[in-house]
Amino acid sequence: MEKEKKPRKQRSPRKAKTTTLPHKLKDNIFKTVFDEPRLFAEFLENFIPIDILKNISPDDIDDISERYTPLFSDNKDSDTVKRINLNGENLFVIGICEHESEVNYKSSFKMLIYIAYVLDDHIKENDKKYYDEMDKFGSTKLKLSTHIDFEYPPVLPIVFYDGAEKWTSEIYFANKTKMSEVFARYIPKFEYELISLNDYSRDDLVRYNNALSLIMLIDKVRRSEDMGVMFKDLPDNYVEAILDEEKIPPPLLKIISDCIKLLLTRVKVPKAEIEAVTEKIYARKVNEMFQILDGYSVTETRKIAKKEAEKEAEKKFVKKAYANKVKSAKYFISIGLSNSQIAKGTGLTKDEVEDLRKQ
Numbered sequence: 047m048e049k050e051k052k053p054r055k056q057r058s059p060r061k062a063k064t065t066t067l068p069h070k071l072k073d074n075i076f077k078t079v080f081d082e083p084r085l086f087a088e089f090l091e092n093f094i095p096i097d098i099l100k101n102i103s104p105d106d107i108d109d110i111s112e113r114y115t116p117l118f119s120d121n122k123d124s125d126t127v128k129r130i131n132l133n134g135e136n137l138f139v140i141g142i143c144e145h146e147s148e149v150n151y152k153s154s155f156k157m158l159i160y161i162a163y164v165l166d167d168h169i170k171e172n173d174k175k176y177y178d179e180m181d182k183f184g185s186t187k188l189k190l191s192t193h194i195d196f197e198y199p200p201v202l203p204i205v206f207y208d209g210a211e212k213w214t215s216e217i218y219f220a221n222k223t224k225m226s227e228v229f230a231r232y233i234p235k236f237e238y239e240l241i242s243l244n245d246y247s248r249d250d251l252v253r254y255n256n257a258l259s260l261i262m263l264i265d266k267v268r269r270s271e272d273m274g275v276m277f278k279d280l281p282d283n284y285v286e287a288i289l290d291e292e293k294i295p296p297p298l299l300k301i302i303s304d305c306i307k308l309l310l311t312r313v314k315v316p317k318a319e320i321e322a323v324t325e326k327i328y329a330r331k332v333n334e335m336f337q338i339l340d341g342y343s344v345t346e347t348r349k350i351a352k353k354e355a356e357k358e359a360e361k362k363f364v365k366k367a368y369a370n371k372v373k374s375a376k377y378f379i380s381i382g383l384s385n386s387q388i389a390k391g392t393g394l395t396k397d398e399v400e401d402l403r404k405q
Contacts, residue, residue, distance in 0.1 A: 069266035075305050076143045076206060079261060080126045082301055083107040088258040090139070093241050094204070098132065099251055106131040114163050127164060138164050142208045142238075154219040157203045157238050165198055208265050213242045248276055254288040257302055260332075264309045277336045288332045303327045313386040375402050 047192070072376055080086045083104035090099045107131045126145040129136055140160045144150050207213050217237045220226045226233055243266060249260040251266070287293065294302070303324045310320045326335035371392045378388045385399045392399075 049151070068290045075261075075265070075308050076208070077124050077126060078301065079126075079305060080141055080143070081109060082296060082298065085258050085261075086126075088256050092258065094202070094253045096202075102130060102132075113167060117349065125160075125360075126223055127160070134300065137200060138168070138201045139204065140164065140201060141204045141206060144205055144209065144213075149207075149209070149211060149213055149215050151215045152218065153215050154222055154238065155218070157205070158219055158234060158236070161201050161203065164201055168199055203236070205238050206241045206243060207245075208243040208262075208349050210244075211269055212244065213240060252280060257288065257298060259284075260288055261302060261309075264306055264339060267309070267313055270313050270315060273339045273349070276282070278333060278338055285333045285336070289330045291330070296375070299327065299330075327335050366398050372402065375399055379403050 080089065080175045086107055087104050090102055108131075109126065110129050111125065114125075114127050115238050126141040126143070127368075128139040128141070130139060140157065142153060142157065142160075144153065148378065150156075206214075207216075216222050217240050219237070220230070220233045220235055223229070223233050235256065244263060244264070246266075248266065251263050263276060267273055306327065307320055307324055315323075323335050323338055325340065326332065371394050375388050375392045375394055377397075378391065379399070379402060383391075385396045385403070388394070388399045389396045394402075
């Protein structure tokens, strides 16, 4: 005899999450920025003091982050790995974006792990290509990495930090190792390039005259009160550069708009103000956008909003109180009280009671 099957419990449906911004942006704005080849090329040109990186084309940048970031559980959405075609040679750039309020003191060790994985992956990929190529000609199948003239590609480690506090983590890995003087020969010797937004003034960023500088300019705003200082008296050539359609096509404009939207949300700018700013961006009226931000103050806006809310609440209270008086007056009329008695009991005027009696 078959056992009677128990009915399955119906799971309550999960509420759909509502987000106004893409998931990547909510995790880390600069991961999204660095995923855009044009913005990443601008970053290398403006912030890395290596001449050979000044004229990299976005077409030379290949994002290979997905090969490595799943290996790490902390802040993996904030890190990026690029392979750059540098005059026919490979350059690997590892970017770690530190956007937390606290300094990450594991950065140099984390970078060491990344470097090892990147080089190991590069060796395996090239050995396989070389092995397959030799197999076509029936040659001895040797690994490319076993050749005496094999060299490893350069790896450029970068930490970008936009936190409010000063970056105090050690950039030299050897300095994080005990007895480094005694065992100096056996300790990996490298440092990462630290780009701290705190080290760049408003004028430093404005001089770059590009989309990335605009995003970083807004990222420097920690309080709404700072906006007036940050956007006051910007040079005309800066605004013209941001409006240039050749430099900023629609897809890039969308990224800039989303980034600015998130940054303004972070300093608690009201939604209506954010929408007004982003509309100006899409219309390429950046000068007007700056005017909005220049005169904006969260403190003042909150005061105005509070007064308006109090006025609205007062209107609702008066309207409800009057409705209750009318209801009471109609009842008193039905039981035969005089206009004077009803006016005294409800607070209505005799004329108002008379009008109710005629209805």
